[in-house]
Amino acid sequence: MSGGGKWGRRLVIAVPNIWLILFFMVPFLVVLKISLSEPRIAIPPYAPLWDWVNGALEFNINFDNYAYMWEDSLYINAYLSSLKIAAISTLLALFIGYPMAYYIARSPEPRRSILLLLVVLPFWTSFLLRVYAWIGILKTKGVLNEALLWLGIIDEPLIIMQTNVAVYIGIVYTYLPFLILPLYANLVKLDDTLLEASYDLGASRISSFFRITLPLSMPGIIAGSMLVFIPVIGEYVIPALLGGLNISKTATGRWLRRWRW
Amino acid sequence: MRLRFTPVMALLGFIFLYGPIASLVIYSFNESKLVTVWGGWSLKWYGELFANQQIMDAAWLSLRIAAISASAAVVLGTMMAMVLVRFGRVRGKGLMSGMITGPLVMPDVIIGLSLLLLFVSMQGLIGWPSGRGFTTILIAHITFGMAFVAVVVQSRLSDMDDSIEEAALDLGASPLRVFFDITLPMITPALISGWLLAFTLSLDDLVISSFVSGPGASTLPMVIFSKVRLGVSPDINALASLIVLVVSIGIITAAILMRKKP
């Protein structure tokens, strides 16, 4: 580019980067610093990481916080529980989302665009309110129980709220679009002639699916699963609303408690 | 007619997606306060919603924060995307692209907590920000909003044939002129969707806002969360129905506009 724009160019580089350093990098380093400091009952509730003592810089690095995390079985259990919830929810979402993504990808236009819009639309409405909707459905005197009782399928209401089942339902419901979109993007690129070639060579629909479609859609499956699995590990709101008391079991819940001084 | 597996599963999936939303909307018109008892059609919860000053204040605050933070995020995020995609060799590019994706992968709790600690230390050191509230929430939302905008704009820019911008440069336009004449009109759809994304995420954020807000500045999700923890309340149903209505109208208009203009 020409020399005249040199200062403009520097300005464009500087502005967003200064913002990110100030409000993303620095805070992160602050957390790192505190995690390495000795806790104190004071304000601030930690000892300084370094200090000038008799003219010499003295470091006071403390790994106790990390050691504590590994020693306290409650912490480890909380982490394992978070991972388990994330893994099971991802699998459930995959089971529900794959057929949907597949169906949308195989649909002719304009139906395809409309269905895709329907998948995206809930994402733009409030996440909190969509989780809230499940409370009305799942609670003991909620829509689901009343309907099942009325139909005579059950004799007494099911207890779903404040169990892991409710948490799974909430998570799968909220994160389903994140799984469907990358999977759809992958499946829609799948060349129809590959399937035709497979039928032509004598494979049935089911075996063509497992031998052609499924392996080729692996990148989409992985991308979608990651988009569900990673944020779910840190999920706090859904267990808090639907899991009730079980909240303390998740890593984030534990963590929050420890940091509220 | 034989029932096929995929369409049936897809239908069940869509029922799963829309069932809860439908139940929210239906019960928002319920005369009775009890969820399970149908007391006939009524608009009374909408009336109560608008009479609830706490919710109205929180909604107004959230909308202001969302609109301002989304606009700032579009400016900063677009600058970042331009630097990463169009500026050729820049020192520290790896660090920059790491920094911009950071807020996307970092759990909300950590972003919220680390910003809270920063604001507390800054207040101790330089006296700013004095207390937490509107400004601190705004800063937090701009930070994660710009990351989402940068991703959207980045992918649009890298799909775009860069010889179009080179052609304008070749015809004598200055780099700044090229940006406003050529690049900006061509990435407008990405800017709009980036803005909407940042706006929605800001409007929806509970965890980060809870950390960085102070007394007297409660956003809509914070108010809803505290109400919902106490149980189902029908005026929240009314609020949810209104949001669904606005979003649906918005998305459908956008879809129709997109179809008309290729």
Added chain:
Amino acid sequence: MSEHILAAEAKPWRDEMAKPFVRIRGISKFFGDLAAVDDVSLDIYRGELFCLLGGSGCGKSTLLRILAGFETPSAGSIEIDGQDMTGVGANLRPTNMMFQSYALFPHMSVEKNIAYGLLREGVSKSEAMSRTADMLSLVKLDGFARRKPHQLSGGQKQRVALARSLIKQPKLLLLDEPLGALDKKLREETQFELIRIQEDLGVTFIVVTHDQEEAMTLSTRIGVMDAGRIVQVGEPRQIYETPNSKFVADFIGSVNIFDGEVDVAAPDMMRVNTAEGAILCEPLAGLKARQKLHIAVRPERIQLSRAPLELANSMPGMVEEVAYLGNLSIYRVRLEGGQCLKVSAANGLHEENPITWDEPVFVGWSSTASLVLIA
């Protein structure tokens, strides 16, 4: 406008005293360790239609982008019309470029696309519009002014791109694969259109192409590139008839190549030993016995006959394949040493008993048809 001399007729490159219009001196461009352009020096004269010809990745497009100012060379300098271009931005150079993808501004009408360059120059709107109208009629697109690029066919887009790059009357127009995206028939028509416009306006053109036929049709001179270097520069006829290397002979047109070494190098004749026996060719100064070299023979210079031929070179062989192409036929003849020769021969009308598959034949060519290639 009429005073400009056609470089195609004046051939200024033959005159050692002529002043070049574009001087490229020792230009290199490295991407990491890879040299995309490797020490290229080239003189191009006013009014030329110069083609840079080479396969993909040979560095021809990078050289063009360096001329336009989009890439900064790692070494070397460029002078256009006596002005040093070092440090001059693409927006300030007296060059314009026509892009391979055409790069039309999708949100602007045809008219606005073409006028864009003039308006950036500060030309008044009314003048810009009247010059745009002239340009539209030059490229035969009157009536398309208000269309958007996506409403145009490939050929029309190509002409809008050409008009846009010519409107500022650049001293030098750079064209990157200008006909690459057109289908074969349209490409042939447009080649002559391009020459007409170039001769009308007298602008110097530098064209990048990978298509040797296109280069032969269009250019006053061709620069053949390989692996970042210019291998040969010359008029189309020179390049075809006296290629300076195996690469050029092979790249331009079709050729049969024999590997061999010099047996006898007499002042009036040279004999080269190959796997197919001795081949006679014209002597080349400075060659000694046992020197390894290649002999190239063009398929159309080889004669085919059922009886031995009265030519400097004559060899027996067997016809393996015949491809009938209408005006001519291509024969593949297997020689006794195992090499396969490609021979093309014009087809006569109602030819009786033409040579066909599995026939023993003789192939022959004169000593002047054997091109001696050292590299």
